[in-house]
Amino acid sequence: MLSKTFLAVVAAQLALGQTLTEVLTAQNSSLSTLISLLQGQPDLLSAVAGLSDITILAPSNEAFTTLLSDPAIAAAVQADPGIVPALLSYHVVNGTYYAGDLTSLPGPAFVPTLLTNETFTTVEGGQRVEVRGSSDGVSIFSGGGAESKVTGADFNFTGGTLHIIDKVLTIPSNLTTVLTSTPDLSSLTTAVTTTELVEPLEGIKQLTVFAPLNTAFEAIAETAANLTVEQLTAVLGYHVVSDAVVYSSDIKDGAMVATLQGEEIKLTIRDGSVYVNEAKVVMPNVLVKNGVVHVIDGVLIPKNLASGGDSTPSGTPSSSMPAPTMSGSGTPTPTVVSAGAAGMGVASVGVALAAGAFAVLLQI
Ligand SMILES: *[C@@H]1O[C@H](CO)[C@@H](O)[C@H](O)[C@H]1NC(C)=O
Numbered sequence: 001m002l003s004k005t006f007l008a009v010v011a012a013q014l015a016l017g018q019t020l021t022e023v024l025t026a027q028n029s030s031l032s033t034l035i036s037l038l039q040g041q042p043d044l045l046s047a048v049a050g051l052s053d054i055t056i057l058a059p060s061n062e063a064f065t066t067l068l069s070d071p072a073i074a075a076a077v078q079a080d081p082g083i084v085p086a087l088l089s090y091h092v093v094n095g096t097y098y099a100g101d102l103t104s105l106p107g108p109a110f111v112p113t114l115l116t117n118e119t120f121t122t123v124e125g126g127q128r129v130e131v132r133g134s135s136d137g138v139s140i141f142s143g144g145g146a147e148s149k150v151t152g153a154d155f156n157f158t159g160g161t162l163h164i165i166d167k168v169l170t171i172p173s174n175l176t177t178v179l180t181s182t183p184d185l186s187s188l189t190t191a192v193t194t195t196e197l198v199e200p201l202e203g204i205k206q207l208t209v210f211a212p213l214n215t216a217f218e219a220i221a222e223t224a225a226n227l228t229v230e231q232l233t234a235v236l237g238y239h240v241v242s243d244a245v246v247y248s249s250d251i252k253d254g255a256m257v258a259t260l261q262g263e264e265i266k267l268t269i270r271d272g273s274v275y276v277n278e279a280k281v282v283m284p285n286v287l288v289k290n291g292v293v294h295v296i297d298g299v300l301i302p303k304n305l306a307s308g309g310d311s312t313p314s315g316t317p318s319s320s321m322p323a324p325t326m327s328g329s330g331t332p333t334p335t336v337v338s339a340g341a342a343g344m345g346v347a348s349v350g351v352a353l354a355a356g357a358f359a360v361l362l363q364i
């Protein structure tokens with residue numbers, strides 16, 4: 001007579017031996033849409049089935065129904081059928097994460113996926129998803145802050161495990177799309193456009209941006225009317241890390257990080273909140289195509305600009321500014337940022353970002 005234990009062992013061995021396609025087929029009642037999408041991408045399916053140490057985030061049929069009922073999605077897929085394999089590969093995580101590993105996470109984790117196509121991301125190692133777990137369950141955050149909840153976990157197969165999620169993940173947009181679609185960042189958006197930093201920022205492959213809220217710009221607007229475009233460019237460059245994607249989980253208290261402008265910013269952790277110099281991170285970890293954005297409540301002013309000689313502000317956007325000086329070294333692509341060397345009194349430094357102030361600034 002077979003003991004219960006023996007049967008359990010046999011069952012475990014069978015489970016251990018299940019292939020990805022067997023696991024998918026066994027869940028056909030909830031994953032048939034995913035299965036048919038994968039069948040339409042035979043190269044991707046066989047590549048993924050041959051991998052080990054992966055975690056598949058498998059959207060349920062309901063999740064796909066919701067997604068596909070959005071006419072914008074249908075239009076996007078029509079315009080670029082390559083979105084389908086890209087989206088599917090974003091649902092394959094590099095590494096095996098069982099439910100137990102995820103519910104006991106001490107904080108958010110940013111795990112790499114198999115989405116590496118440069119049309120969709122340049123983040124080294126693959127675009128990330130943010131995983132947050134607690135005893136209440138596990139959620140996956142993707143582009144636009146979309147939250148997908150794990151509704152069924154630990155469907156193990158030979159190459160790893162599979163979790164069912166209730167919402168299709170969103171591939172993070174580019175920085176421009178994120179900025180222009182966030183009303184609270186419209187001042188920054190205007191500033192980036194005015195300084196012609198859109199293309200340079202989009203071109204950085206490993207990007208971290210500390211993005212001040214409109215209220216942060218408003219707070220200094222009064223003193224900002226005389227900033228030149230060069231100085232504004234330097235201020236913006238001081239908010240950009242151009243050679244690393246720094247997620248909140250990477251931040252160590254007291255870390256100094258070189259910016260595109262050349263000077264370093266200081267990251268601190270106080271009472272569980274992250275600060276950049278004196279500005280507080282109010283919305284961390286907005287994923288973008290080439291990295292991550294952290295929204296902050298203050299504008300960061302580089303020392304190079306805030307201190308120094310001539311405190312007489314120049315009222316005209318000047319192309320006769322002294323040659324750019326970069327403090328710091330080793331930061332790539334400094335050409336996009338020319339730190340105005342003419343010092344301004346601390347009190348007069350700021351960024352005029354209300355539309356009206358901009359018109360004055362640029363004499364338009
Ligand atoms: C999977 O489910 C779909 C939709 O319910 C059905 O058409 C298909 O025959 C099923 N496939 C298998 C292998 O059970």
Ligand SMILES: *[C@@H]1O[C@H](CO)[C@@H](O)[C@H](O)[C@H]1NC(C)=O
Pocket residue numbers: 080081082083086117118119
């Ligand atoms: C990347 O995506 C683009 C756009 O969908 C597609 O044309 C291209 O073939 C993809 N590249 C790879 C290596 O899959």
Ligand SMILES: *[C@@H]1O[C@H](CO)[C@@H](O)[C@H](O)[C@H]1NC(C)=O
Pocket residue numbers: 051094095114125
């Ligand atoms: C997973 O990550 C490791 C280490 O970063 C890398 O060597 C490996 O190629 C990745 N696997 C896949 C399937 O991308």
Ligand SMILES: *[C@@H]1O[C@H](CO)[C@@H](O)[C@H](O)[C@H]1NC(C)=O
Pocket residue numbers: 015098100154155156161
């Ligand atoms: C899958 O494997 C994990 C880790 O070994 C285990 O905790 C979990 O119970 C397994 N799932 C199933 C359904 O057997």
Ligand SMILES: *[C@@H]1O[C@H](CO)[C@@H](O)[C@H](O)[C@H]1NC(C)=O
Pocket residue numbers: 173174176177198199202
């Ligand atoms: C950002 O993405 C949008 C939507 O895909 C696209 O239309 C736009 O050209 C992109 N902008 C840049 C600067 O890459």
Ligand SMILES: *[C@@H]1O[C@H](CO)[C@@H](O)[C@H](O)[C@H]1NC(C)=O
Pocket residue numbers: 222223224225226313314315348
């Ligand atoms: C800006 O420049 C004008 C003209 O030079 C000057 O009158 C004004 O006081 C300056 N504003 C500030 C805030 O420095």
